[in-house]
Amino acid sequence: MDMQFNGAKPLIALFDSGIGGLNLLKVCVKKIPQADFCYVADNFNVPYGNLPAGEIKRLAFAAFDKIAKLNPAAAAVACNTVTAECIKDLRARYSFPIAGVQPAVKQAADLGGRFLVLTTVATAHSPSFKSLLYRYGKNAVVKECPSLAAGIEKNIFDLQNFFPAEAFVKGEFSSVVLGCTHYIFVADKIKNYYGVPVFDGMVGTADHLGEISGIFDHQTNSHPNVSFISGDFDKNRTIFENIYQ
Numbered sequence: 424m425d426m427q428f429n430g431a432k433p434l435i436a437l438f439d440s441g442i443g444g445l446n447l448l449k450v451c452v453k454k455i456p457q458a459d460f461c462y463v464a465d466n467f468n469v470p471y472g473n474l475p476a477g478e479i480k481r482l483a484f485a486a487f488d489k490i491a492k493l494n495p496a497a498a499a500v501a502c503n504t505v506t507a508e509c510i511k512d513l514r515a516r517y518s519f520p521i522a523g524v525q526p527a528v529k530q531a532a533d534l535g536g537r538f539l540v541l542t543t544v545a546t547a548h549s550p551s552f553k554s555l556l557y558r559y560g561k562n563a564v565v566k567e568c569p570s571l572a573a574g575i576e577k578n579i580f581d582l583q584n585f586f587p588a589e590a591f592v593k594g595e596f597s598s599v600v601l602g603c604t605h606y607i608f609v610a611d612k613i614k615n616y617y618g619v620p621v622f623d624g625m626v627g628t629a630d631h632l633g634e635i636s637g638i639f640d641h642q643t644n645s646h647p648n649v650s651f652i653s654g655d656f657d658k659n660r661t662i663f664e665n666i667y668q
């Protein structure tokens with residue numbers, strides 16, 4: 424796949440604090456071939472999940488000011504933490520449509536039983552997550568993970584030796600919700616440990632992004648081009664090339 428962006432198709436931009444959003448990019452590249460993609464990250468400030476809301480918003484605005492200059496057809500906040508803290512502010516500030524990611528609590532509730540939700544500290548304390556829990560989280564056990572995203576970001580090239588202890592909460596659960604896009608990189612370890620379905624919400628978000636970008640009806644035979652700007656773009660590109668098959 425050609426990884427250079429040449430501006431030939433409508434552009435969709437994805438933003439995350441670091442590598443987590445690459446998991447959404449992977450799904451989007453397969454589901455929305457009508458677009459080219461640009462990945463914007465802020466790896467040097469990871470984790471956002473331990474920052475105060477005002478600081479998360481400031482960093483997200485800085486990233487979206489860059490995205491706005493690219494004149495995208497749509498953008499996605501590929502980060503539960505930023506979505507939880509400021510998706511409404513981002514939508515109010517920019518004229519292009521913006522999709523967000525939220526923990527797949529409803530999917531877990533629909534499956535039934537007591538379920539575990541792993542999130543960053545900021546997400547767990549955000550009003551939007553509390554409202555989601557109020558609606559669908561009667562049987563949810565929420566576990567804040569203050570160092571898991573940073574641990575994954577740091578150990579991404581040696582994950583086979585990385586033990587995600589924070590994710591291994593004692594208890595009987597019928598499913599586990601990954602409420603941070605970074606956690607998707609250890610989804611297999613979590614699934615093996617609990618032996619239950621693990622939800623990450625990526626497919627639903629990609630579908631929503633395709634809808635709001637207004638280009639699902641375009642015809643194309645070619646692969647999307649993908650560019651990486653901002654943050655540690657060499658790292659992001661390398662990881663994306665590894666996970667994209």
Ligand code: DGL
Nearest residue numbers: 443470471472503504604
């Ligand atoms: N990947 C981000 C999320 O989905 C957060 C990681 C961080 O704490 O920066 O919440």
